[in-house]
Amino acid sequence: GAVVSQHPSWVICKSGTSVKIECRSLDFQATTMFWYRQFPKQSLMLMATSNEGSKATYEQGVEKDKFLINHASLTLSTLTVTSAHPEDSSFYICSALTGTSIQETQYFGPGTRLLVL
Amino acid sequence: KQEVTQIPAALSVPEGENLVLNCSFTDSAIYNLQWFRQDPGKGLTSLLLIQSSQREQTSGRLNASLDKSSGRSTLYIAASQPGDSATYLCAVRVVGGSEKLVFGKGTKLTVNP
Numbered sequence: 001g002a003v004v005s006q007h008p009s010w011v012i013c014k015s016g017t018s019v020k021i022e023c024r025s026l027d028f029q030a031t032t033m034f035w036y037r038q039f040p041k042q043s044l045m046l047m048a049t050s051n052e053g054s055k056a057t058y059e060q061g062v063e064k065d066k067f068l069i070n071h072a073s074l075t076l077s078t079l080t081v082t083s084a085h086p087e088d089s090s091f092y093i094c095s096a097l098t099g100t101s102i103q104e105t106q107y108f109g110p111g112t113r114l115l116v117l
Numbered sequence: 118k119q120e121v122t123q124i125p126a127a128l129s130v131p132e133g134e135n136l137v138l139n140c141s142f143t144d145s146a147i148y149n150l151q152w153f154r155q156d157p158g159k160g161l162t163s164l165l166l167i168q169s170s171q172r173e174q175t176s177g178r179l180n181a182s183l184d185k186s187s188g189r190s191t192l193y194i195a196a197s198q199p200g201d202s203a204t205y206l207c208a209v210r211v212v213g214g215s216e217k218l219v220f221g222k223g224t225k226l227t228v229n230p
Contacts, residue, residue, distance in 0.1 A: 006160075032216060043121075043206070043220040044161075093160055097216055104216055108153075110160040 002028050004096050006109035013084055014117055021079045021112045023094030029074035030096035034106065035067075038091040050077040084116045119144045119211050123221035130197055131229050138192040138224045140207030145185050148210040152181050152192050155204045155223065164205075165192070197228045 003026040013019050023033055031052045036044040048069050049057040056069035068080040077096075081088055091113050095106040120143045130136050140150070149168045153161040165174045165181040167190070173182040180193040194201060204223040211217055 004160075034216075034218075041222070043222040044208075044218075045220075046217060049217070091158075095161075105163070105166065106216070106218060107163075108161040111158070113158065 002096070002098055002105075002107040004094065004107045004109040006092075006094055006112050008112060009110065010113040010115075012115045012117065015085055016083055019081045019084055019114060021081075021092055021094075021114075023077045023079070023096070023109055025075045025096040025098075025107070028096070028098050030098060031074060032097040033071060033077040034095045034097070035069060035077075035079050036093045036095070038093060038111075044093060047079075081114065084114070086116045089114055089116045119147075119209060119219045121207055121209060121219050121221035123205075123207055123224050125224055126222065127225040127227075129227040129229065132197060132199060134197050134228075135193070135195050136197055136226070138194070138205050138207075138226070140190040140192070140221055142188045142190075142209050142219075144211070145188055146212040147185065148212055150181075150183050150190050150207065150209050151218070152179075152190075153206040153208065155206055157204075161206065194226075197226075199228045199230050202226055202228050 005024045007022045033050040035047045038044045047062045050069045050071040052071045058064045071077040093111040095108045099105050122141050124139045151166045152164045167174045167183040178195040183190045204225045206223045208218040208220045
């Protein structure tokens with residue numbers, strides 16, 4: 001099956017620093033990737049849709065200048081949390097889209113746990 | 118706005134019991150509904166995907182049903198095992214030119230030996 005990896009799996013950083021999270025589709029190409037955030041005991045909330053070669057589409061309430069997304073190739077999307085603050089501490093999960101039309105399926109990465117001190 | 122609700126939020130059962138997890142959604146305009154499993158601190162594993170034209174899907178001890186008109190889905194787990202302990206998430210893919218998934222908060226299942 002399709003495999004999606006994320007790096008790093010966890011990161012601890014000081015408040016005010018920037019953190020980059022990578023999402024890779026290992027055995028398929030993905031023109032579209034998604035970034036989700038999950039707070040404890042909460043559901044996954046879509047942050048943005050990342051499209052290869054174009055600007056990301058952000059969900060309402062998500063600051064595009066704070067969460068920078070770059071989808072530089074068909075197998076890699078990166079999420080950079082700029083000037084991270086403790087409230088940004090969360091579990092970030094990406095997914096990559098494959099398939100055609102209504103048969104499209106999202107495959108999820110293992111997640112990245114971010115702790116901002 | 119599509120909202121997905123899962124009941125119960127948590128469930129604890131003895132090993133071997135059959136159980137049902139419930140998912141409801143407010144807007145019936147969906148492409149499909151998907152059930153995922155999430156282990157603590159891990160990503161999501163897709164269990165079953167039901168297209169909007171389908172009524173149910175089965176995989177091993179798992180059976181998922183979909184009643185789109187009433188906005189409901191159930192995940193039936195037969196002969197539960199301790200290894201089934203995890204959080205089960207339900208998500209719908211909304212109609213409207215996007216591949217967006219809307220997730221419920223999940224049901225945390227504990228199967229006791």
